[in-house]
Amino acid sequence: MKKGIILIIFLLLLINISASSIISTKNDESIYVLLNYDGKVKKVDLVNWIEINGNGNFSIVKDGKYLKDIRLYNEDTKVSVSQGKIIIQGNAQGHKNIYLTGTLNKKLPLEFSITYKYNGKIAKPESFVGKSGDLEIDVNIKTLEDLPFRVVMSCEFSADDFVLKNLEDFMVMVLGKTVRLTGITYPIPKGEIKLLISGKKLKVPAFTFTALPSIPPVDLSIKDQIKNFSDGLEGFLLLNQAHQKILKGILEGFEKQTPSIPQEFLTLPFTLVSYQNKAYLLSRNIKNYPQNFSKLYEFIKNKAEDKEDKDWQTALNMAENVKKEIEESRFSDDAKEIGDFLKDLSFQSQKAMSMLTTSLEGIQKIEELLNIMLYGGEIEGKKIPGLVDTEKEIKKVSGKLKENLNTLQKGEEKIKSWEKKLEDYNFAGKIEGAKSVVRFYYRIEEIK
Template sequence: MKIKNTVKKPLIALLLVITLIFSVSNTILASKTYEGKEEVVYANLKYNGKVDEIYVVNIFDKEGKIVDYGEYSKVRNMISNEKITMVNNKITVTNENDKLYYEGKLKNQTLPWNISIKYYLDNKEYLPEDIIGKSGFLKINIDIKENKNNDKNFYNEYALQTELRLDSNKFKDIKTDGATIANVGKDKQFTYTTLPAEGAKISITSDVVEFEMDAINMNGIRLNINADIDESEITGKVNDLNESISKLDNGANNIKDGASTLNDGSDKLVSGANQLKNGSYNLNDGIISLKKGIEEVEEGLNELNDKSSIITNGSSQIKTTLIDIESSLSKVSLSTDSMEKLSSSSSKIKTAIDEINVGIDSLKSNTTYENYKSIMNKNGLDIDNLKGSNSETIKMLNNEINSLTQSYMEIKDVEAYEKEALELKNQIDKFSNILKLIKGNNAAISGTENYLNGLSSSISNLYKGSESLKNQYKLFDQAILELSENLSHILVDMTKLSNGINELNKKYAEFDNGINEYTNGVSEIIDGYSNIVNGANNLALASKSFYTGTNSLYIGTDDLASGINKLYDATEDLAQGTGEFKEGTSDIDVEIENKVDDILSKFTNDDSKTSSFVSSKNKNIKSVQFVIKTKPIKAKEAVQDDDDFKESLNFFQKILKIFGLN
């Protein structure tokens, strides 16, 4: 784009010169003093641009016998009465004046340009004579092309200026492109310049009232402009452009390398996301199994709590029995039935304490963190491996976030990759959220470990108390059995026995209080364990959400990898394109210089001789000028007969008409 703008600068100056030349061309032709023949070609066109007739005014600036050549249907002397002889296309005349002007009507009715003019009213094509006086939306299209049946030198070396004059009272809201616009009285004058060897497509639209239009005029002259263009500014800009192209190529290759690294990382990320998805699936299954195990432990605790009433009731019976014995002994009376009842109650308590001890031992085994990991492992999830994998994934995500951030910073200000930059930014945010989720997952695993270790410690302390209670009661039960046996044989020394029973009764009151505290502790454990059950339910819900999130993450990373692959392919194409662009523009300075020389060659004087438009036999041609016009589009009564008009001109008016100054 810079190249085009740079080349256009000298061309703009040339066009200004061309416009100036056209505006004074007739005066220049009239003021030249060098010797030679001049030809002014007058062409009258039909409304549609087809040639109607062509006249050539031949101008000589010498006296004496003049010989000229041309295929004319008729000739006439325009300024004197000297007879002109025409035999076999050879024209002979003896000129007694300083200048000779003679006119010839050409047999060959062709011009260097094929001109087509079309008229449309309200988007429908009409012959112009059919819309005279009508109103509507008018469009005029003028198409100028090379006439390949004519001498191509004129098309390649002559510029053509097209001029339309529109009455501003009749034509409103006039629109066109590429015209020089001027106000000429009440008319708007539109001038279009067609350079040598170039055609033109002219279009002009307007709202018209009672359509009429003056003739369309065209002037063609050969451009002889000596121009010395300083190309240093252009070449300097081109050198800057080459440096920029080199930087662009290097940048494209750097982007390609970065995209390659990003592409490799995306494959690892997809693999890691897949592992995370599979791990979260196994974790979810393990947590479901854990939830079931915790619910089973809760059922066991409820059963254990139900048996607490047997212990407390039995202990209450023993306590009541001891009181009865104490009361009976105080009366020095002991019943064998009471002793049997005492032994039976003690045996029931011992059995219940043993069962409680076994239940607490089972509870202790089932609530350890190691047992939790074992259960999870049986269901396909290694907690330690998951925790380690989470740590590796955290590290990998941190690295990937850093890599994506670096890539994002590289392309965020590149307009062509605005969409890819937005996708990278969204992925960075997603990965940051996933990173928080995985860190939270590790924190949940650590919290579960701490909670289960604390619970296991509490149950271990409870088990120690239960074990101690079992051992102590075993001794107590043995003592009761021995007491019962001894009492069944020995019913003597009742005072001593009564004192022992009294002491036993006091001790048992303390033991009964311990039994109540123990059963209350079991009840508190059940109340606390309900929190574990609720936590397990919440953990199961969170695990399901985590699995859903990791599955979405895997899908997203797979889509991201696909997008990064496309980005990498695009950067490869970009690098290849910039490389080809760099290679293709390596000699652009030479090409521009040649192009400028080629353009200037159309306008500069290359000292080539001007050819005669009439006949190749004519030599020493100073200039050839074309004056082309259409008929004015007017009502019949407003159009003056052209031949009558010619005949009414005096000599001075004829000279002015030759140069278009009348």
């Protein structure tokens, strides 16, 4: 029996310990910063909302080394400070909200600098408040930590007081005579919001700047598209270089193997015509030779018949033999045939030379086109870029793409580092085991 009671008590203790341990905590910090007219910090306060979900006793430990004047707004909860730690103890039944305030003494993540120009000249509020004219309020914001912030400016004034000159820079809501302005900037690392107003009775309206740790809406998906395009461009560059090598090889082959025409080949048709004319002249001379020889033959014959002289008789016999050979000879026709052959050969050589010249001119045109493809030039009056110049341009574009890719890569790495920092970002003081949400409210009071 005693063993059963002990077992029940032990189980109840386990249940109680288990129930009390299932408690989640959320740390919501709102930091209110009061700024002077020039953006310098006057006061920093914390409003800390600690949300507890679960059942049982709890003991929350918050880092409080930057806090003073701590005040707790829960009567059923105890708070104590020990060695820079804020210890909050109490009991939760399902849900419990704890509100804690204090004054912060810590360097803020954003720095504001505000300047004023009254009628174009830098001025302080006391020199233009209540006067008429043009007023430029220039708010410059700079981050002091490696964190991104979305800063939303809100401002409200009466339409009777001011006329806003740069409406296009803001989201504007008009409710009767009340004008509400909203402007957004991401100071990475700097941001600027500028108001251009004019009025008959100038004043500095109240401004509130809500700063939230937030990743800027940047779409880096284009990185993959640029990388694919860059890779494709590299392939095109290799193809360009391969074509250059091919064309240079062809041109080198032309330079080494293109035949040149020897001078004697160029004059061959004219030489053949000269020999052709000589052959025709020889043919005519041979043809006319029998007529001239017949006169000589008659003279020798008459002398041989008139005188019974052995020498003249011998001369007649020799003349008759020559006459017989001349009558039977085809020397004239052979010479003419040689002339005809030379004439035909001259014609064919002229034709061959014309064809060869045409072929060489065609080769030269092909060589010119290849040079234009390689180095650029003009075709039909149009300037054509060559592969060499195209390669240079491709390399320039490729270099720019690589720079952009490198920038996008760094941007992607930066965003990942920011995401990691923002996972557990807190400012006033970390609560062990709690998820934190942080908001900053910077405010400038109205000056009139």
